[in-house]
Amino acid sequence: MxxxxxxxxxxxxxxxxxxxxxxxxxxxxxxxxxxxxxxxxxxxxxxxxxxxxxxxxxxxxxxxxxxxxxxxxxxxxxxxxxxxxxxxKIYSYPEYLYEQSKDKTRVVIGGSHGKTTITSMVLHCLHYHDIDVDYMVGAQLDGFDVMVKLTDENEFIIMEGDEYLSSPLDRRSKFLLYQPNIALISGIAWDHINVFPTFENYKEQFSKFINSIVNGGALIYNQTDNDVVEVVENTERALKKFPYTIPASTIVDGITYLETDNGPLPLEVFGAHNLMNLEGARAICKQLGMMDDDFNEAIQSFKGASKRLELINRTPDFVAYKDFAHAPSKVTSVTNAVKEQYQDKTVVGCLEIHTYSSLNPEFLVQYKGALDKADIKIVNYDPEALKIKRMEMISPEDIKKAFGDDSILVFTSSTDLRTYLDEIDKSNKVFLMMSSGNFGGMDLNEVFKTNF
Known part of the structure; x- marks a missing residue:
């Protein structure tokens, strides 16, 4: 043992x-x-x-x-x-995952956004068709007891590839240690500025990721992202390359339908970003031998990864979602998706800026326009967190300037935000609560209970 x-x-x-x-x-x-x-x-x-x-x-x-x-x-x-x-022997988390999977076919899904959802979609479709694989995913999934599974028997392992650092002793990005046979890049948008101080430095990690793919391996990539296309085209690695783009779809009565050869297919998820994620997952499953019809049959029952456009409550008067979105690109895509899905309702986009790197004044400007599609825009942050870290203080005016919108409601207290949400007329509204934290411990189920 x-x-x-x-x-x-x-x-x-x-x-x-x-x-x-x-x-x-x-x-x-x-x-x-x-x-x-x-x-x-x-x-x-x-x-x-x-x-x-x-x-x-x-x-x-x-x-x-x-x-x-x-x-x-x-x-x-x-x-x-x-x-x-x-x-x-001291291993980092990704080093030990590689040690456990070095004799398997390694599928690694990377990107600044969408990697958890794509990984979850792939696992959902494999699980639906009773195909057993090892895996590592960053969210809890329906039908899966744990977020990591390792066996001696399974041929494939599906891994979410994180670009953050491996350990205090190993400053390499985690996904550089997996040496994938099949890899995917969903998008590149500057993140983790505490360890990648420039966008070029951040983007370089994805070039290294491509160069870590085994010779003759497969690279699946989002061809609508110019930065992804650039790093893919600049590689000299001998790889099979498979671009993907957003599929055709329609929205009818608040339900998104995927256009297929067999007619419109109703989906549980929605938004351009999720449709793009779906095509990335399809490309991965195709590499694993799954036919399009089998993928379509499975994907229509996918309800989303935990904390990704997760439904809090739906009533005849209002709808409320929570989402892990915190990076600017994620906030933009999720807000746009909700407004597109609910064009006849007032969208309340509420973002908690929770991470220290996001509260950096130099990075804050990356949020410009991120909430534009929301009808009511709210930003919440805690100045006490800045004091604890001895960071430069930012004001509500700094927030409005960075987002490029003077109409933004800025709250520096979760208690005041809770009062606002309790008192606002919720009729004909869609609430989108975005944070990688928990809004100061606010119980969103209580805020958006049916009887208010």
């Missing part, structure tokens, strides 16, 4: 990998200084929740086969230092 120890086991990705290895029969231990839900309960259910919080160098012993180091751990983590002292 292999013994593996996780440093920072409570992370969203880390705890899922820990569960996958536990279910594969490994002896799994771990440590962390904070573990939140749902990680805590899910680890406890498998008997691998640390007994107490903190770092314990005595847990690092010579009989460990591997130590897996999470991004949450600092460079002076005492358990990591002990592992280095004992000469135990």
């Amino acid at each position: 292999k013994k593996v120890h996780f440093i920072a086991i409570g992370g969203s990705a880390m705890h899922n990998l820990a569960i996958a290895l536990h279910e594969k029969g490994y002896q799994v231990t771990g440590s962390d200084d904070a573990i939140f839900e749902p990680s805590r309960t899910r680890l406890a259910q498998r008997g691998i929740l640390p007994e107490e919080l903190g770092w314990f160098p005595e847990k690092i012993t010579t009989d460990l086969d591997a130590v897996i180091l999470g991004m949450h751990a600092h460079a002076d983590n005492p358990e990591m230092l002990k592992a280095q002292e004992l000469g135990i």
